[in-house]
Amino acid sequence: MKVMVLPTSSVDIDSLWRATSVARPEFGSLSGDQSFDVAIIGGGYTGLCTARYLVKAGLSPVVIEANRIGWGASGRNGGVVSGKFRVGFKDIAARHGLDTARRMHALGLEAVDHVGQLVEELGIAGADYRPSGSLRCAHNAHTFEGLRSEATWMREALGDTGVSILSAGEVAAETGSHGFTGGMLNTHGGVIHPLNFVLGMAAGLKALGIVIHENTTVIGVRREGVGVVVETPTGRITARQLVIATNSYSDLTPATASVRTSIIPFRSAMIATEPLAGTPGAGLLASGRSYTETRRMMRWFRKSGDRLLYGGRGAFGKSDSASAFAALEKAMVRQFPQLASVRVTHRWSGLVAMTLDSLPHLGRLDDRVVYSVGYNGTGVALASGIGRHVAALVTGGSPDLGLLTRQPLPHIPLYGLREPAVRLVAGWYQFLDAIGR
Template sequence: MTQLPSPAASLWRDTVDTSAAAEFLALDRDVDCDVAVVGAGYAGLHAAMTFADAGLDTVVLEAGPIGIGGSGRNGGVVSAKFRRSFVDLASSHGVETARRMYAISRDSVDHLTATLDRFDLTDVGFQKVGALKCAHNRRAFDHAVEEATWLQDTLGETGLHVLSRDAVEAETGSRDFVGGMLQDQAGTIQPLSYLSGLATALSNRGISIRTQSPVLSVTEAGGHVLLQTPGGCVRARQVLMATNAYSSLTSAGKALSRCVVPFRSAMIATDILPPSLNAKLLPKARSYTETRRMMRWFRKVDGRILFGGRGALGAVDSPAAFHRLERAMTAIFPDLRDVPIARRWSGHVALTFDGLPQAGSISDRIGYAIGFNGAGVAMSGYVGAQQARRMTGHPVDLSLIARGNLAPVPFFAFRAIGVRAVTFGYETLDALGL
């Protein structure tokens, strides 16, 4: 068994309200149920909710505490998008497929907000404030405008707004950008509060959530699926695997682990800003991305700047990755050079070969939902719920997300070499301003 990551010393753990959180215990006996869900992230919990809505006795198994994986570590950006653009999807698969994927992306955000309303999750910091893509050069800006025009003309997008250099400077407090594109259908959330609140709401409905219970093996026998944990065995009629970037923790997720490349995403959070800087930097507290190939993102949370990006492999936090983030942050925001960093943390993103999530069946009784490519706060919950609907016999159209078979990463054994080569190439091109 691969060692679990340590709980992230993150801004989210500093600020999550656990006063009303349910207490979750490890599995300590054998149990029978209709459905077992492996993984208590957004995908797993939303799937469990959907199974329970269908009247099925559901057990959720989590290898560590709630929030140990990506759902408790991410940047809290709620977006209606995929890693690949809709223009790219139209080019590869046709306009009608791109239109369906566009609808799915918007449905995912609506699904998240409906969940917040359903369970009265009012203390998770959700704000639908929009997302601003900041262009670092004229070519990137022209491309963003061209893409926005295509979205408006072809897919009927109405929530996009072109911003000038001066408007982006007013929005960000930085003169590093030549313009930008504001999308209304996006927002921010306290991701660990959202996850914890959702887990508590499901527990209060009678769904059994067992933490510190890694699934060591999955075996089909006698019309059931047997899931062995250190404390007991779960016998279920169906199983949904929702282990995402942490599928390699045990041999039970071996097949899924070959479908994704775990890529470490790092984040830093500053001390609380002085009042003058707080007023100047990111005054509207949206989510923000830049257009360099090694894309960074940033947002403001309770008077602090949160700055993140990808660029590391390996099982532990990388000081070098954090240093790169700090240099990138102060290059964009020179005013932050003397502001101390209060928190540094990271987590794994599950990258797929085609840049899209994957949901399907391993067998007649075992389904899966994985591979959210760093854009899963809304999408993973939606896909988990839709895959659960599919497993309970409802017609579901997940378009390109639905897979007939597992889709392993080609040349999987060389994944680390490939990712490092791509990362180095992107960093070089960014440094050259290309």
């Protein structure tokens, strides 16, 4: 069997999160043959939370991670805790009806609340969770009008009193950036240290006696008897059921090929500045929320400690490139001229998992395999909240998850053409942004 070699550049992530992480809990790799009720591939929010709820249901899970815990998107994301999906609730209502939009909205809020509960129950102080809300900033009059109508609809149709509209002046006062025409404040959610969050989950699981194997790559899965056999280079795991929790990293080996073609991995990058005290940037983003703007090729920003983090999708290909980071830095200074002389100390990126309908998918491939993938760049709350629903599916339940459990898993047509397609779509979005639509 062919063993895949993981890209070593991805192992050394120069992230601010890594530089400021708590001590890691230690986990060994698999050695020999072991048996569990459920084998989970992927040591991020999805896999770890699923394990937690499986234990609550009286089952014995094992989490198998090819790298270290949090190596995937869970340890390198922006730490924005939000109950939103990539597709808006108003669009969901237009396409699937108001009841479905209400259910999806409730699922999002539930996932946000779950983050706070998890941090408290597992005592993850290092996660530094701040439920400070988020502000969506309109980059032109057209998108501001869209935000106004969305906020009105959210209040009237969903009864969501957590959203309100801010004027251009209020957005400028909040952000220190003067180019926005207004914004929509959302009091749900906030910001978190994403790597410490996932490391804290793993430490909590370890304290519960849950087995986690790091540096153990699943290279094959086969059906045998009444269950599955999970093959790794250093041993085998026999289990009755399998959970695939590999999201945007589902192409590391062919073992997860069954979900790989439902996802388009899209690179998303971030930079972090030096501490801003004593620089012209001191005082920016003082309310500590997360901020996004309305461009399709969305940029977003937040503070962590006294540093400003700036992120975006765009001219990033298969791996990081100096010119792509330089473009991000240029965009940051355009947005915040106060940062022109401020040093950028960390640059990193990761893959988000886009799906055809811009929604996550949770379901059963067959009688032995459950998956949860496709968070479309909004998985901090969702992926960790979804663990309990994945566990419910594994134990034979059928939770009401709105559009998340639509079956069968939709696959991307012409998957082999995904890279030029991503470049094409990114170019089209940049064009629409440039002409203000």
